[in-house]
Amino acid sequence: MKVGLRSTSSLSVVFVGRPELELQTPSTCDWAKTHFVAVGTEWDPAIEAIKDIAAAVCIIFDPYSLTAAQLAQAPGLKVGVLTHIPSAEEVERLRSLISDRGFRWFTSPDRGPKEVQALPILQTLPPLVDAARLPKSPDWAARGHRILAPTVAPIVGLEELELVPSTNDPWAALKALKDSAVMLCAAGSRDLLRLLSLSLGHLVICEEELPLHWGFEVEEEYLLCARERWKEILAQLGNAPNSFRAIRIRAWQKARELFDASGAFRRLVHDALWLSAS
Amino acid sequence: MKIGFLLWDVQSISGGANAVIEHASGLRRRGHDVILISLQPVPAQRPDWHPGLAELELSNLDSAVEHKFDFIFATWWTTYFELWRFESTTYAYFNQSLESRFYVDRPPKLLNRLTYSLPLLFVTEARWLEQFIGWMQSHAKVIRVTNGLNEQLFPCVATPPDRGRALRILLEGTRELAFKGVDDALELLQRFEAASDIEVGWLTTNSLGLKPSIGGQPVEIFERVPIHQVHAILRQFDVLLKLSRVEGVFGPPLEIFSQGGTAITSVVTGCEEFMMHGQNSLLIEHYNRGKVLRYLDRLFKDRAYLARLQAGAIATARAHPTWTETARKFSLALEKLHEQHYANSHLRPALESLSELRAHFLQAVEEAAGVRASIGQGERVLLDRYRQLKGLPAVKRIQSWIPSNVKQFMRRYLQPFLQ
Numbered sequence: 042m043k044v045g046l047r048s049t050s051s052l053s054v055v056f057v058g059r060p061e062l063e064l065q066t067p068s069t070c071d072w073a074k075t076h077f078v079a080v081g082t083e084w085d086p087a088i089e090a091i092k093d094i095a096a097a098v099c100i101i102f103d104p105y106s107l108t109a110a111q112l113a114q115a116p117g118l119k120v121g122v123l124t125h126i127p128s129a130e131e132v133e134r135l136r137s138l139i140s141d142r143g144f145r146w147f148t149s150p151d152r153g154p155k156e157v158q159a160l161p162i163l164q165t166l167p168p169l170v171d172a173a174r175l176p177k178s179p180d181w182a183a184r185g186h187r188i189l190a191p192t193v194a195p196i197v198g199l200e201e202l203e204l205v206p207s208t209n210d211p212w213a214a215l216k217a218l219k220d221s222a223v224m225l226c227a228a229g230s231r232d233l234l235r236l237l238s239l240s241l242g243h244l245v246i247c248e249e250e251l252p253l254h255w256g257f258e259v260e261e262e263y264l265l266c267a268r269e270r271w272k273e274i275l276a277q278l279g280n281a282p283n284s285f286r287a288i289r290i291r292a293w294q295k296a297r298e299l300f301d302a303s304g305a306f307r308r309l310v311h312d313a314l315w316l317s318a319s
Numbered sequence: 320m321k322i323g324f325l326l327w328d329v330q331s332i333s334g335g336a337n338a339v340i341e342h343a344s345g346l347r348r349r350g351h352d353v354i355l356i357s358l359q360p361v362p363a364q365r366p367d368w369h370p371g372l373a374e375l376e377l378s379n380l381d382s383a384v385e386h387k388f389d390f391i392f393a394t395w396w397t398t399y400f401e402l403w404r405f406e407s408t409t410y411a412y413f414n415q416s417l418e419s420r421f422y423v424d425r426p427p428k429l430l431n432r433l434t435y436s437l438p439l440l441f442v443t444e445a446r447w448l449e450q451f452i453g454w455m456q457s458h459a460k461v462i463r464v465t466n467g468l469n470e471q472l473f474p475c476v477a478t479p480p481d482r483g484r485a486l487r488i489l490l491e492g493t494r495e496l497a498f499k500g501v502d503d504a505l506e507l508l509q510r511f512e513a514a515s516d517i518e519v520g521w522l523t524t525n526s527l528g529l530k531p532s533i534g535g536q537p538v539e540i541f542e543r544v545p546i547h548q549v550h551a552i553l554r555q556f557d558v559l560l561k562l563s564r565v566e567g568v569f570g571p572p573l574e575i576f577s578q579g580g581t582a583i584t585s586v587v588t589g590c591e592e593f594m595m596h597g598q599n600s601l602l603i604e605h606y607n608r609g610k611v612l613r614y615l616d617r618l619f620k621d622r623a624y625l626a627r628l629q630a631g632a633i634a635t636a637r638a639h640p641t642w643t644e645t646a647r648k649f650s651l652a653l654e655k656l657h658e659q660h661y662a663n664s665h666l667r668p669a670l671e672s673l674s675e676l677r678a679h680f681l682q683a684v685e686e687a688a689g690v691r692a693s694i695g696q697g698e699r700v701l702l703d704r705y706r707q708l709k710g711l712p713a714v715k716r717i718q719s720w721i722p723s724n725v726k727q728f729m730r731r732y733l734q735p736f737l738q
Contacts, residue, residue, distance in 0.1 A: 307596065
């Protein structure tokens with residue numbers, strides 16, 4: 042098989058998943074025609090919508106409840122994207138979906154336990170963000186400050202700051218985040234929301250390190266400090282609004298270098314096709 | 320025009336110094352008076368790692384300050400703080416990377432950011448840096464000139480040479496800088512199961528004395544090789560493996576492309592300039608390091624695919640501008656500015672102030688380190704206990720009951736006693 046995704050490629054790639062995952066897939070890209078098909082409570086309508094698309098690759102998010110018969114109707118080479126580390130029971134279900142007409146590959150958000158590694162894992166795939174749907178050029182004015190926290194409990198000393206809802210819905214999160222410039226991330230904040238914040242060029246201040254395998258560097262792309270120091274940093278920003286601009290710019294750039302859906306899926310699709318060819 | 324380039328030193332082999340020498344040589348070819356100014360003493364024996372060094376004027380800082388320049392360029396970031404010493408119509412910064420990323424400690428990172436605080440003339444080779452500088456310093460003039468490929472030092476091959484049955488892998492980079500990822504690459508290769516299928520070499524400016532083996536076979540080390548001999552080494556290898564975390568725009572992948580090899584590198588700043596996954600090279604995200612082994616295994620087994628990547632690599636190298644072309648572009652840009660009477664000599668006092676600020680800052684950092692070191696063992700134990708106590712959930716809960724205005728008042732009240 043000749044593999045190589047050129048800019049003029051007529052390759053077609055279908056993404057299937059819950060509506061909130063659309064922001065993690067490329068809306069436009071120069072290496073393939075892409076389609077996103079949303080899945081509701083049932084898989085059948087989505088399968089019906091994709092079965093006649095002549096796609097070379099079909100990328101299906103969290104296919105735990107999909108049946109082998111449904112999967113067999115999906116077009117092209119099938120890659121299952123796992124957005125959380127599956128339980129032992131879920132791994133068993135996924136194993137039953139591996140066949141010639143079923144899944145060839147899976148991706149995992151990190152290395153995961155031994156049971157997960159026993160699946161045909163193509164690669165690690167953390168949350169992504171479709172940069173094409175975000176502002177082309179960020180506004181560097183240091184405006185609002187928000188707190189990203191897994192709970193609604195106010196942060197002592199910063200009660201006046203607005204909490205970002207700990208939502209699964211990235212569109213709602215984007216709306217809440219877009220007027221901010223600083224994001225204070227409490228321990229346990231959702232990965233996707235932290236990534237969105239970095240992608241928007243916020244000054245991201247975390248009280249726990251971002252996942253090391255993501256590759257974001259402390260003091261270069263985000264700040265790491267205990268919440269007791271947050272107020273002090275906000276005061277510093279008040280006095281010198283541009284003092285952390287370099288960190289914000291690099292966060293914006295690195296999110297695109299490594300986590301842009303178009304670039305990451307381009308490499309993934311290439312590898313899925315190449316490594317499947319015997 | 321009289322043009323000066325400030326370098327940390329002219330002896331050490333580096334991609335950054337190579338780019339400076341290429342541009343300086345290009346300016347000289349167009350009849351300009353160019354001086355390379357080294358902050359380190361210029362050795363009695365002229366360095367010869369790059370042929371361009373034989374023709375360029377080399378000078379120490381003390382004697383170079385006697386000249387009056389049309390353009391004086393900082394290159395490595397610490398040279399920025401010496402610009403004020405020179406009389407020049409234009410103060411400029413040839414910025415090839417975000418060098419704060421070379422450091423783990425905070426003080427040099429903060430100092431490095433000062434180098435973007437004035438609207439100097441910036442020249443850079445990378446799109447991402449052009450964007451970064453433009454956003455950091457919107458009043459600065461920023462010119463991007465792509466790095467070239469030296470057609471004499473790296474003459475493009477027509478087809479990849481036959482390199483035998485084993486997959487020949489070349490590591491590249493110094494071990495002095497952890498972010499170059501040499502140790503990471505060696506560690507990965509140790510895990511390659513079919514070790515008899517690969518042969519490994521390592522091109523480096525400093526191995527720090529390490530003599531690694533992969534699968535019982537010693538890695539062939541090429542250390543401190545003059546640049547005119549590098550192409551002959553590159554030609555011996557199928558694939559360059561480079562897992563650096565920080566780059567401006569890296570040269571070695573393009574150089575091995577010219578010699579009929581492909582490359583596996585990290586997705587890193589600047590890689591997008593000429594590397595295309597699956598067309599001339601393979602790119603690996605930070606979160607996918609483990610894929611390297613799978614790639615190597617497939618490249619060994621799928622020789623047709625390897626040949627396609629190598630053909631794509633040669634085509635990329637052939638299409639890439641040469642240093643003669645890009646150095647000319649650099650010269651033309653400066654000549655145009657000169658004709659337009661572009662000047663920013665008014666920035667000299669600000670550059671001097673920044674240099675003073677840096678000296679005071681470094682002194683303060685040193686004093687703080689001294690104070691930390693002088694804290695006795697007993698005081699250290701007390702401080703640790705106090706921190707542990709502060710972190711207890713019960714103490715935090717009690718703290719949360721105290722209104723913040725009362726806490727602020729107490730802090731203000733106690734401050735004089737604590738100092």
